[in-house]
Amino acid sequence: MYIEVKDVCKQYSGHVAVDHVSLSVPDGCIYGLLGPNGAGKTSLIRIINRITHADSGEVLLHGRPMTDDDVRSIGYMPEERGLYKKMKVGDQILYLAQLRGMKRKDAEQAMNVWLERFELTEWKNKKLEQLSKGMAQKVQFIATVIHRPPLLIFDEPFSGFDPVNADILKKEILRLRDEGAAILFSTHNMSSVEEICENITLINHAKVVLQGRVSDIRQQFKKNILEVNTADGQAFNYTLQNGETMHDAIARLNKEYQLTGFREILPSMHEVFVESVKSSNYE
Amino acid sequence: MNKLLLIIQREYVQMVCKKSFIITTLLVPVLSIVLCIVLPVMLAEVKSEEKKNVAVVDQNPDAPYARLLADTDDFHFVGVTDANEEDASEFDAFSVYEAEKNNQEIYALVVIPNRFADNPTYNIYSEKSVNGNLERSVTNSLQDAVRAQRIESYGIDSLENIINYCNPHIQSTNIKWSDSGEESLSSADLSMILGFVLSMLTYMFVIIYGAMIMNSVVEEKTNRIVEVIVSTCKPMQLMMGKIVGVALVGLTQLFIWGLLIGIIGTIFGVSALAARPELAQAATDPAVAQTMQELQSNSEMSKIVQMILSVNYMQIFVCFILYFIGGYLLYASLFAAFGSAVDQASDASQFTAPIMMIMIFALYAGMFCMNNPDGPLAFWCSMIPFTSPVVMMIRLPYDLPWYELAGSLALLFATAFGIIWLSSRIYRTGILMYGRKFSLKEIFRWIRNS
Structure with a gap:
C-alpha cells in the first residue's frame, strides 16, 4: 500500500x-x-x-x-x-x-x-x-x-x-x-x-x-439484464426472472428466437453514481 | 536550494523584471530632477517677451516719485503729465488712461497723489486684475523714497545709521554639552529637516510596499496557484518569502534612485561647468581657493560645518535601518494577512482603512512632535510600536536617552514578531477560503482555531 x-x-x-x-x-x-x-x-x-x-x-x-x-x-x-x-x-x-x-x-x-x-x-x-x-x-x-x-x-x-x-x-x-x-x-x-x-x-x-x-461494483449494481440479438435482426433487452440463471434464460430464449449474440449489460458508473448518491441522500 | 530563498528570489525577480517597476524606477528620478531643478531654472530663464507699459501720474510738485520708479524685467514705467495739473480735484484717471492708450499699449495706470509723503496711499487702475509684482515693485520703491524723505526731514546727521543701529538683528548659537562638558554646536533646523525626511521615507515605504504585498497575496489567491505552492512549502515560508522579497525590491528601487539622482546631478554639474569654463577655472584659481579657505575659517561658515558634523549620523543611520525594518515587518505582515482574507484587492479596503488611519496619525503626530520632541505625545507615540517607526525618526536627531531608544526598539520588534505570528495564522486559513467577505470576527476565529 x-x-x-x-x-x-x-x-x-x-x-x-x-x-x-x-x-x-x-x-x-x-x-x-x-x-x-x-x-x-x-x-x-x-x-x-x-x-x-x-x-x-x-x-x-x-x-x-x-x-x-x-x-x-x-x-x-x-x-x-x-x-x-x-x-x-x-x-x-x-x-x-x-x-x-x-x-x-x-x-x-x-x-x-x-x-x-x-x-x-x-x-x-x-x-x-x-x-x-x-x-x-x-x-x-x-x-x-x-x-x-x-x-x-x-x-x-x-x-x-x-x-x-x-x-x-x-x-x-x-x-x-x-x-x-x-x-x-x-x-x-x-x-x-x-x-x-x-x-x-x-x-x-x-x-x-x-x-x-470498479468491476466488482458494477457487478454488484447489475440489474440482470441481457442484450439479445436474433437472426432476423431484432435486438432487445431481457431482464432475468426471479431465480432464473443466465444459462437457463439463454437456453429458453434460443428456443423462441434464433440467437446470434447476447451480452450481459452492466450498469455504467454514471448509473452507479447517481443511484448510490440518491439512496444515501434518503438515509 | 532553500525554499524560502527560492520564494524570495522568485518574488524579487518577478517584480524587478516588471515593466512598471523598470519604468517607475527610471522615471521617478528623472521626473523629480526635471520638476525640481530643470523646470524652475527654465521658467526663471523665460522672461515675458516684452515689457508691459505702466503709465505713472505723479501729482506731487516736480513729480519726484515717478522718476524713482525704475524699470523692472516685466514693467516699463512711463511718466505721464496730467493735463489738468492745476486742479487735482478734477483729475479723471480714466480719461488720462484713455488718452495715453492712444499713444501706446498701456497695462495699468499708477496714480501717486499729491502730499504722498504725509498720506502714503496710491492707486493702481487697470482693466484686467493687476499682476502682484507690479504692486510689490512700486510699493517698495515708494517705501524707500518716503522713508528717506522723512529721515531727511529731521535734519539730523547720520540719523539713518542711528536707526539701523537701533534695529538689532539678534542671533543665537546652540551649544551642546557632551558628558565630559565638551562643547559643540548643534542646529535645531537641521535636526528637524533630517527627522522629517526620514519619517516621510518610512511612511511612504510602508504604504507603497505594504500595498504591493497585499496585491501579490490577492493575486496568488485569485490565481489559485497558492494551493499548489502551499502543498510544497509552509504558508509561513510563502508569506515571509513575499515580505522579504518585496522589501528587497523596495531597497533596490531606493538604491537605484539614489544612484541615478547622484549621476544626473553630477552630469548637470559637469555640463554647467562645461558651459561656463570660467566657473571651472575659478575653482582651481589659487586666489579663489584662498578665499574659500578664508570663508571656512570665517566663523559663520565654520559654524555651519560644525553643525552639520554635530549630528550623530552613525547612530541615526543604524536606528533608521532598525526602525525601518521593524515598522515594515509589522505593517507588511498585516497587509499580507488582510490580503489573504479577501478575493479581490478592492475588497480589502475595510481592512486597510484602519492601517492607513494609524499611519496618517503617526505622520501628523510626528510633525507635531517637531515642536516638542521631548513632550508626552512624542514619548508615547515613539513607544507605541504602530507609530514609533515614523515618530521616532523625528526624535532621533535630538539626542535621546539610550534606554528610551532600546525600550522602543524592543517593543517594536516584539510586536512585529507577534503580528507576524498572528498574520501567518490568518494567512494560512485565509488563502484557502474563497467566495465570501470575512469579517474581523471570523478572522479572529481563524487565529484561535488554526
Missing part, C-alpha cells in the same frame, strides 16, 4: 467536511475519488497534502505516518488550476520543480522532455497569459508530474481539455501508472472512471458510501 487514509475526520466551524473516511491506494494503481459537489473530496485531498490537518485519524505512507517532508513526493493538481499569469512557462515549471526539491539542472532536463511530449517547446519563453486554456492546462500537468512523484493527486484532471488533448492526457496518466506511481484521482467524469480507474471510493455528505474495485 502506498498511501493509506485511516478514519480521518475534519470539521470546519460546526460543519463536518470529512467523516471517518478510510481508503488505501496501492502503487501502480489509479484510484478514483468520487462524489457530488461539496461531498468533501477537496477537503480530504487537502488533508492528504497536509495543507490542512485532520481533527482525528491519520494518513500513512508505506505504513508510517506522513511527515511534512513526504509532501514533496506528492504531485498535486488542484481542481481550480492556478499558475502565475505573468511568469514565463519555463520559469514557472522550474520554480515549482525546485520548490519540490529538484535540482535546477535536472528540472531543466525533465522539463524539456515534457514540453516536447506536449508540443509546447516553442512556448517555453512565452508568458502564461499568452497561452490558450488547453495549453495552460498542459503546463499545469507538467508542473505536477515533473519531479516524478510516487503519489499523484489529480482533482478533475480532464476538465477544460478537448477530446484530443484529453486522450493525450489519459495516455500520460496511464504511463505514469505503468511506471509505478500511485494515482488518486477525483472526478465527476464517470466515463473516464470506467476507462482508467481500478478502484473507487464514493463520498457523499462527508461519508464513504461505496468503495471497491
Whole structure:
C-alpha cells in the first residue's frame, strides 16, 4: 500500500467536511475519488497534502505516518488550476520543480522532455497569459508530474481539455501508472472512471458510501439484464426472472428466437453514481 | 536550494523584471530632477517677451516719485503729465488712461497723489486684475523714497545709521554639552529637516510596499496557484518569502534612485561647468581657493560645518535601518494577512482603512512632535510600536536617552514578531477560503482555531 487514509475526520466551524473516511491506494494503481459537489473530496485531498490537518485519524505512507517532508513526493493538481499569469512557462515549471526539491539542472532536463511530449517547446519563453486554456492546462500537468512523484493527486484532471488533448492526457496518466506511481484521482467524469480507474471510493455528505474495485461494483449494481440479438435482426433487452440463471434464460430464449449474440449489460458508473448518491441522500 | 530563498528570489525577480517597476524606477528620478531643478531654472530663464507699459501720474510738485520708479524685467514705467495739473480735484484717471492708450499699449495706470509723503496711499487702475509684482515693485520703491524723505526731514546727521543701529538683528548659537562638558554646536533646523525626511521615507515605504504585498497575496489567491505552492512549502515560508522579497525590491528601487539622482546631478554639474569654463577655472584659481579657505575659517561658515558634523549620523543611520525594518515587518505582515482574507484587492479596503488611519496619525503626530520632541505625545507615540517607526525618526536627531531608544526598539520588534505570528495564522486559513467577505470576527476565529 502506498498511501493509506485511516478514519480521518475534519470539521470546519460546526460543519463536518470529512467523516471517518478510510481508503488505501496501492502503487501502480489509479484510484478514483468520487462524489457530488461539496461531498468533501477537496477537503480530504487537502488533508492528504497536509495543507490542512485532520481533527482525528491519520494518513500513512508505506505504513508510517506522513511527515511534512513526504509532501514533496506528492504531485498535486488542484481542481481550480492556478499558475502565475505573468511568469514565463519555463520559469514557472522550474520554480515549482525546485520548490519540490529538484535540482535546477535536472528540472531543466525533465522539463524539456515534457514540453516536447506536449508540443509546447516553442512556448517555453512565452508568458502564461499568452497561452490558450488547453495549453495552460498542459503546463499545469507538467508542473505536477515533473519531479516524478510516487503519489499523484489529480482533482478533475480532464476538465477544460478537448477530446484530443484529453486522450493525450489519459495516455500520460496511464504511463505514469505503468511506471509505478500511485494515482488518486477525483472526478465527476464517470466515463473516464470506467476507462482508467481500478478502484473507487464514493463520498457523499462527508461519508464513504461505496468503495471497491470498479468491476466488482458494477457487478454488484447489475440489474440482470441481457442484450439479445436474433437472426432476423431484432435486438432487445431481457431482464432475468426471479431465480432464473443466465444459462437457463439463454437456453429458453434460443428456443423462441434464433440467437446470434447476447451480452450481459452492466450498469455504467454514471448509473452507479447517481443511484448510490440518491439512496444515501434518503438515509 | 532553500525554499524560502527560492520564494524570495522568485518574488524579487518577478517584480524587478516588471515593466512598471523598470519604468517607475527610471522615471521617478528623472521626473523629480526635471520638476525640481530643470523646470524652475527654465521658467526663471523665460522672461515675458516684452515689457508691459505702466503709465505713472505723479501729482506731487516736480513729480519726484515717478522718476524713482525704475524699470523692472516685466514693467516699463512711463511718466505721464496730467493735463489738468492745476486742479487735482478734477483729475479723471480714466480719461488720462484713455488718452495715453492712444499713444501706446498701456497695462495699468499708477496714480501717486499729491502730499504722498504725509498720506502714503496710491492707486493702481487697470482693466484686467493687476499682476502682484507690479504692486510689490512700486510699493517698495515708494517705501524707500518716503522713508528717506522723512529721515531727511529731521535734519539730523547720520540719523539713518542711528536707526539701523537701533534695529538689532539678534542671533543665537546652540551649544551642546557632551558628558565630559565638551562643547559643540548643534542646529535645531537641521535636526528637524533630517527627522522629517526620514519619517516621510518610512511612511511612504510602508504604504507603497505594504500595498504591493497585499496585491501579490490577492493575486496568488485569485490565481489559485497558492494551493499548489502551499502543498510544497509552509504558508509561513510563502508569506515571509513575499515580505522579504518585496522589501528587497523596495531597497533596490531606493538604491537605484539614489544612484541615478547622484549621476544626473553630477552630469548637470559637469555640463554647467562645461558651459561656463570660467566657473571651472575659478575653482582651481589659487586666489579663489584662498578665499574659500578664508570663508571656512570665517566663523559663520565654520559654524555651519560644525553643525552639520554635530549630528550623530552613525547612530541615526543604524536606528533608521532598525526602525525601518521593524515598522515594515509589522505593517507588511498585516497587509499580507488582510490580503489573504479577501478575493479581490478592492475588497480589502475595510481592512486597510484602519492601517492607513494609524499611519496618517503617526505622520501628523510626528510633525507635531517637531515642536516638542521631548513632550508626552512624542514619548508615547515613539513607544507605541504602530507609530514609533515614523515618530521616532523625528526624535532621533535630538539626542535621546539610550534606554528610551532600546525600550522602543524592543517593543517594536516584539510586536512585529507577534503580528507576524498572528498574520501567518490568518494567512494560512485565509488563502484557502474563497467566495465570501470575512469579517474581523471570523478572522479572529481563524487565529484561535488554526
